[in-house]
Every structure is written in structure tokens, then in C-alpha cells.
Amino acid sequence: MCDVCGCAGGEDLVRVEVMHSLLHDNDHQAAHNRAHFAEAGVLVVNLMSSPGAGKTRLLEATIQALRGRLTIAVIEGDLETENDARRIRAAGAQAVQITTGTACHLDARMVHAALHRIDLGPVDVLFIENVGNLVCPACFDLGQHRNVVLLSVTEGDDKPEKYPVMFRAADLMTVTKLDLMDAVGDFSPAVATRHLRALASAAPVLEISARSGAGMEAWIDWLVAERARCG
């Protein structure tokens, strides 16, 4: 019993269900986006991670590595700024920026609106760089074929255990910023993978440094194989 308010203490945590109908509408729009992607014959990859895990840096390196082989375009999601879209264009690919204002994730309707600002004709792989957030984006289907979740070595190898909804949604987990592993000192890719497996996920795990180029070949091979399968 609480002295100040007289209310009962204990385990009365609340679960809010307000999102239900919103998610239903989103699934409908996502299915529609999928029809767009099938029509264009494009592989669509949704990139998700914490803020600053290296999504844009990985995309810059990917555009560079695939030049002359596959054509990339990017839908960028951020609360504010066009910075990431500018970086992608400077790297030589089409980019459309969605600024969500206060929204913590992209939804299928935002992506659909962005599709009308991209020429999908020449595109082989469309990346959607979601808002940096290891929770909410996992709950919104955008119509993508694959989810790729980045985990940078600076965040700690416990993250799949602590953010299970996100990591369960991953079709591929990439351990990024491999070049910082020695400086960090206490990140184990094996431990991160063990936590992923504990979620009953069989998703492959790739260790990458976009800065040094380490692991980029396996990432490119994965993309090319997925493109052959889904695009």
C-alpha cells in the first residue's frame, strides 16, 4: 500500500494495445508496396539499427562495391535533416529522404509516398534505411523482402538478448565497426551470435568494417544471392 496515494503497489504494469488497428492498416499498405516492388523487379532491404551503428556508412561502401554490377537506390528515414540522402547521392545513387518529425519509425505509407519520388526502372536493389531505433521499426512491415539488423561492436554483445523483437525480425545480422573491436575490448561476436540463436533465429551473421573493407565481400555476395532469389 502506498502512503502518498493509497493505491496498491506491485506488478500492475500496463500493456497498451492502441497500436492494433494502426498495424492492421500498415500491413495492408505494405502488401501494396510489395506489389510495386514485384512490378519493378527490385530487391528491397530494410536496414535497422541503433542510432549511429553505421547504416549510412555501410550503404556508401555498398554502392561503391556494386558499381557497374547492380544499381542501388535508397529511401532514407530520419526525424530531421537531409544529411543521409545527400551522402548517398554523393556516393552515386538515387536517394529520397523521408523526415518523420517525431515519429520513431518508418511506416508503409511513408515508404509508399517516397516510391513516387524514385525511378525504380533501373534499380536492382532498393535499401530502406529506417530511423535509428532498436525497438519500434521492427513492428512495421514496409513491404520489404529482407530485414538486415546492424549491431555495432561499441553497443555491446548483449543487445540481441535485450532487444529480442528487433533481432528476431532479422534475416541477417551484421556486426559492424569491426575496426573498433580492439579499442572496445569487451565485444565478442560469438556471444552476440549465441544471444541471437537463443531467440531461435537461424539468421546468418556477418562481421563487417565498412571503414577497412573487412567482411564486405561476404556482404556483397549475400546481397547478390538475395537479389537473384527475390528481385
Place this chain on the structure above:
Amino acid sequence: MCDVCGCAGGEDLVRVEVMHSLLHDNDHQAAHNRAHFAEAGVLVVNLMSSPGAGKTRLLEATIQALRGRLTIAVIEGDLETENDARRIRAAGAQAVQITTGTACHLDARMVHAALHRIDLGPVDVLFIENVGNLVCPACFDLGQHRNVVLLSVTEGDDKPEKYPVMFRAADLMTVTKLDLMDAVGDFSPAVATRHLRALASAAPVLEISARSGAGMEAWIDWLVAERARCG
């Protein structure tokens, strides 16, 4: 015009307003929590950041630094696991773990339920370690006196610009993992501070490495001063 669906393209992004009444109820509960805190004479600090920015590590170092001077307790928020509460108890402070399941933030009701599992009597400073998320937690008042936002040097100095809602809410910004700054190579505390000031924030900025101890003294001084002011 869209070939697949015939719908209008362009800027028809949607703003969802479903959160309004939820936030109203939350504000009411937060005011109630504030009454609890005033009754107990405790300073309450809400720690927010991206996943893996070093919130728990900073708390461990803070408990150590304040031993015999101020008594700390911690409410831990995570989607899953009791790991952080265990770390805090091992460091010698009371800790209560809230596991939110799929919820991306703590709300005032969750905190209130946790209050009934803490003995606030001997406590001088109560930290609420929010869910690792640089977006959603900023929108929910928990009844705290101060918001502290951590920005680790590995995340990039552009984050205040890209996540303005969170950084506008900060009463103090701490740049963490200072010991990794050389390895990262492209983080400038001055640039991060400039982006913070562009949000019309006058919040102080402290540079800290919980690992090396650099900057801990200024952080402790800030806490002691705020405790004198609010507790």
C-alpha cells in the same frame, strides 16, 4: 500518379495523433510520482540514450564515486532481462528492474509501480535508466527532476541535429566513451555541442569516460549541486 495503384504520389505523409490521450494520462501519473519524490526528498534523474551508449556503466562508476556521500537507487528499464539491475546491485545500490516487453519507453505508471518495490527512505538520488532509445522516451514525463542524455562518441556528433526531440529535452548532455575518441577518429565534442545549441538548448555538456574516470569529477559535482537544489 502511380501506375500500380492509381493513387496520388508526393508528400502525403501522415501524422498519427493517437498518442494524445495516452500522454495526458501519463502527465497526470507523472505529477503523482513527483509527489512521491518530494515526500521522500529525493533527486530523480532520468537517463536516456541510444542502446549501448554506456548508461549502466556510468551508473556503476557513479555509485562507486558517491559511496559514503550520497545514497543511490536505480530503476532499470529494458525490454527484456534483469541484467542491468543485477549489475547495479553488484555495484552496491538498490535496483528494481522494469521489463517492458515490447514497449519502447518507460511511462509514469510503470515507474510508479516500481516505486512500491524501493525503499526511498535512505535514498538521496534515484536514477531511472530508461529503455535504450533516442526517440520515444523523451515524450513521456516520469515525474523526474532532470533529464540527462548520453551521447557516446561512437554514435557520431550529428545526433543532436538528427534527434532533436530527445536533445531538446536534455537538462544535461554527457558525451560518453571519451576513451574511444581517438579510435573513432571523427567525433568532435564541439560539433555535437554546436548542434545542441542550434536547438536553442543551453544545457551544460560534460565529456566523460566511465572507464578511465576522465570527467567523472564534474559529473559528480553536477549531481551534488542538483541534489542540493531539488532533493
